[in-house]
Amino acid sequence: MTTQVTARTVPYKEKKPFDYSPFLRKGKLPHIWCAGCGHGIVLKSLLRAVDATGIAKDDLAMVSGIGCSSRTPGYVDFNTMHTLHGRATAFATGLKLAKPRLKVIVATGDGDAMAIGGNHFIHACRRNMDMLILVYNNYIYGMTSGQASPTTPEEKISTTSRYGSIEPAFDICELAKTAGATFVARGTAYHAQELEKTLYEGLMHRGTAVIDILDSCPTYYGRFNKYKNVAEMMDKIEKDGTVSVAQAAKLSPEKLEGKQLRGILHRSERLEYCDGYKNLVDRVTG
Amino acid sequence: MSTEKKKKFLQGNEACIEGALYAGCRFYAGYPITPSTEVMELMALSLPKVGGKFIQMEDEIGSICAAIGGALAGEKAMTGTSGPGFSLKQEALGWACMTEVPLVIVNVMRSGPSTGYPTGPSQSDVMQTKWGSHGDKPTITLVPASVQELFYETIRAFNLSEKYRTPVIVLFDEVIGHMREAITIPEPGEVEVLERRKPTCPPEDYRPYAIQNGEVAPLAPFGEGYRFHVTGLYHAEDGFPTANQQYIHDTGMRLVNKVEHNQDDICENEELFLDDAEVVVFAYGVSSKSAKFAVKELRAGGVKAGLLRPKTIWPFPSNALDKVVAAGNVKKIIVPEMNLGQIYGEVQKVVAGRCEVQGIFRVDTEPIHPKQIMSAVLGHQVEPTVIPDEVLIERPMDG
Numbered sequence: 001m002t003t004q005v006t007a008r009t010v011p012y013k014e015k016k017p018f019d020y021s022p023f024l025r026k027g028k029l030p031h032i033w034c035a036g037c038g039h040g041i042v043l044k045s046l047l048r049a050v051d052a053t054g055i056a057k058d059d060l061a062m063v064s065g066i067g068c069s070s071r072t073p074g075y076v077d078f079n080t081m082h083t084l085h086g087r088a089t090a091f092a093t094g095l096k097l098a099k100p101r102l103k104v105i106v107a108t109g110d111g112d113a114m115a116i117g118g119n120h121f122i123h124a125c126r127r128n129m130d131m132l133i134l135v136y137n138n139y140i141y142g143m144t145s146g147q148a149s150p151t152t153p154e155e156k157i158s159t160t161s162r163y164g165s166i167e168p169a170f171d172i173c174e175l176a177k178t179a180g181a182t183f184v185a186r187g188t189a190y191h192a193q194e195l196e197k198t199l200y201e202g203l204m205h206r207g208t209a210v211i212d213i214l215d216s217c218p219t220y221y222g223r224f225n226k227y228k229n230v231a232e233m234m235d236k237i238e239k240d241g242t243v244s245v246a247q248a249a250k251l252s253p254e255k256l257e258g259k260q261l262r263g264i265l266h267r268s269e270r271l272e273y274c275d276g277y278k279n280l281v282d283r284v285t286g
Numbered sequence: 287m288s289t290e291k292k293k294k295f296l297q298g299n300e301a302c303i304e305g306a307l308y309a310g311c312r313f314y315a316g317y318p319i320t321p322s323t324e325v326m327e328l329m330a331l332s333l334p335k336v337g338g339k340f341i342q343m344e345d346e347i348g349s350i351c352a353a354i355g356g357a358l359a360g361e362k363a364m365t366g367t368s369g370p371g372f373s374l375k376q377e378a379l380g381w382a383c384m385t386e387v388p389l390v391i392v393n394v395m396r397s398g399p400s401t402g403y404p405t406g407p408s409q410s411d412v413m414q415t416k417w418g419s420h421g422d423k424p425t426i427t428l429v430p431a432s433v434q435e436l437f438y439e440t441i442r443a444f445n446l447s448e449k450y451r452t453p454v455i456v457l458f459d460e461v462i463g464h465m466r467e468a469i470t471i472p473e474p475g476e477v478e479v480l481e482r483r484k485p486t487c488p489p490e491d492y493r494p495y496a497i498q499n500g501e502v503a504p505l506a507p508f509g510e511g512y513r514f515h516v517t518g519l520y521h522a523e524d525g526f527p528t529a530n531q532q533y534i535h536d537t538g539m540r541l542v543n544k545v546e547h548n549q550d551d552i553c554e555n556e557e558l559f560l561d562d563a564e565v566v567v568f569a570y571g572v573s574s575k576s577a578k579f580a581v582k583e584l585r586a587g588g589v590k591a592g593l594l595r596p597k598t599i600w601p602f603p604s605n606a607l608d609k610v611v612a613a614g615n616v617k618k619i620i621v622p623e624m625n626l627g628q629i630y631g632e633v634q635k636v637v638a639g640r641c642e643v644q645g646i647f648r649v650d651t652e653p654i655h656p657k658q659i660m661s662a663v664l665g666h667q668v669e670p671t672v673i674p675d676e677v678l679i680e681r682p683m684d685g
Contacts, residue, residue, distance in 0.1 A: 025515075025526075028526060057513060058509060058510070058511050058513065059509060061508055061509065063355075073515065074515055074517070074526060074527070077513055078513060079508040079509055079513050079514070080513075080514075080515045080516070081355075081358065081508075081515075081516045081517075082515070082516065082517035082518065082519070083351065083381065083518065084351065084377055084378060084381055084518065087347060087348070087351045087378065090343065090344075090347065090348035090349075090351035090352050090355070091351045091352065091354060091355040091358075092355060093315075093341065093343070093348070093351075093352045093355060094313070094315055094341070094351065094352030094353055094354060094355025094356040094357075094358075094359070094363070095355035095356065095358060095359050095508060096355075097313075097339050097341055097352070097355075097356065098313050098339055098355065098356035098359030098360070098361045098363075099359040099360070099507075099508065099509050101509065102359075102508065102509045119344050119345055119348070120344060120345075120348050120351075122344075123343075123344035123348070277334075277339070280334055281334045281337060284334045284335055285334070285335060285337070
């Protein structure tokens with residue numbers, strides 16, 4: 001299969017201590033993220049997961065849009081593209097279609113993917129082109145200093161919802177599943193090791209994989225919404241605000257009220273777009 | 287083996303695709319819009335047959351972004367559209383200019399602002415190709431005036447985009463796009479096709495924006511061992527963001543000047559009776575067809591009229607125009623356009639008061655009539671937007 005990336009077939013095994021340096025462009029560090037931002041935790045989980053897949057750096061591409069999370073590609077030693085606000089999945093679609101042997105990771109945020117890039121996001125899910133879309137979801141526009149995003153929960157404060165948001169938030173996983181993504185999962189920066197395994201599964205999936213990663217922005221979201229510190233914020237939102245799929249099976253509906261599910265929420269098999277395109281070419285030329 | 291060249295009876299939109307395929311275009315992303323419809327439809331038909339990639343994207347923005355993604359994977363990539371879609375593509379066009387990614391964008395112009403008159407021609411996107419995207423950026427725009435020329439100019443667009451590592455716009459209108467003419471398709475190898483330069487240095491030495499002898503480094507395709515970074519932020523030679531003001535200044539100047547300073551290489555013009563012309567018609571695209579007819583008619587009647595027809599509108603062919611004005615014979619330059627004077631202003635800038643400049647503007651979706659141009663040359667008073675009664679055509683506006 002021409003679109004298959006070289007990957008280890010051994011089951012996932014955690015590896016520690018871990019040397020991140022082969023995956024980082026160390027000359028480009030320190031990163032721009034604020035103290036307490038969860039993006040660094042997500043990045044570390046991602047690099048450990050990438051290592052576990054054994055995919056060569058030359059075969060990896062990371063494409064991002066605009067925002068704090070979209071600065072990730074600048075720090076990783078892959079083929080990297082920092083594109084336009086909301087458009088990462090569209091750029092990634094062209095790249096992947098032109099060169100199917102690349103494993104494409106999209107790094108995006110809640111504003112980038114759900115608002116300005118919403119159309120590209122749902123159509124990427126519909127096509128089922130092999131790419132892993134990571135939504136660093138911190139419920140706010142961090143880069144532009146704290147405006148409400150499509151995932152800002154109702155009643156929460158931002159610079160554009162000063163009296164509390166009156167809009168319901170998007171459930172990224174529900175949206176992705178409904179739009180046709182064949183792998184949908186949620187993780188958090190708090191559960192870094194669990195996230196690493198989820199990321200590994202997402203990388204190994206063949207088709208459009210979406211991972212909603214609950215993450216923290218203490219500088220804006222935390223400060224505006226009166227969390228005392230990062231730890232409290234992560235505790236309340238990421239730890240107490242979520243339950244794993246396994247735990248959820250044992251809990252009563254009352255106990256599940258207001259909690260988001262963690263882990264792999266949906267997995268299905270459907271013809272991957274580039275394979276479908278190859279079939280089409282074979283049919284037309286054969 | 288037959289050496290007889292392939293003759294085809296094609297419409298402009300089809301000839302454009304023949305040219306693109308001849309030039310080696312193997313990636314197309316698009317979105318449906320009138321009157322460029324056949325451009326995308328023919329790519330959907332042709333590309334799978336030659337092992338190329340075609341994708342219909344969810345919107346105009348997505349289609350140019352996907353085309354840029356394809357280009358960064360190493361393909362000669364193209365997207366096509368018409369006015370409203372071209373407006374939507376502007377931000378990504380700027381990104382490709384900034385990141386220096388070769389790309390060809392076809393814009394089959396339709397009439398008016400907003401939805402306007404979708405099935406009617408105009409030349410109203412000329413300024414948008416130059417200034418539609420925010421910031422100063424390099425712009426190469428080709429304005430072919432016939433079906434055969436559209437074939438050749440599309441090949442030239444790909445060549446220029448590879449040579450200068452920049453997007454090139456092929457700009458024509460609904461008349462050229464849908465007009466049918468017999469054209470000759472040359473044999474492979476007969477017309478020069480530039481392939482993308484690739485880096486030859488070891489990957490660790492590769493700097494995607496290094497400048498050597500004033501020329502930017504070759505662009506490595508993604509996934510071939512040269513792991514590098516591409517960003518729309520001002521970036522240093524290594525491709526990573528920079529806040530160095532000297533570098534920002536140098537990059538900003540270089541991006542624009544790589545086109546502006548190479549006018550003599552990029553610009554091509556057709557000249558007719560310019561040696562002793564006292565009135566020169568400066569016309570491009572569809573309007574130049576009427577202009578050429580008018581100039582020939584006038585010459586047959588002993589009037590010293592001439593034609594300067596740019597095939598490249600950006601960079602603006604100021605050198606060629608200046609040469610004509612500087613010769614000293616010219617008393618008047620006439621600029622017929624299917625817009626309200628977008629290029630007329632550019633002509634005035636170059637002429638700088640050395641002779642009279644008169645515009646003939648028409649935005650009612652009907653091409654400028656040769657009679658309008660002849661009247662202007664003969665010195666009859668032609669109000670810019672008023673069409674002589676005898677050429678007014680009544681027709682239903684039901685499009």
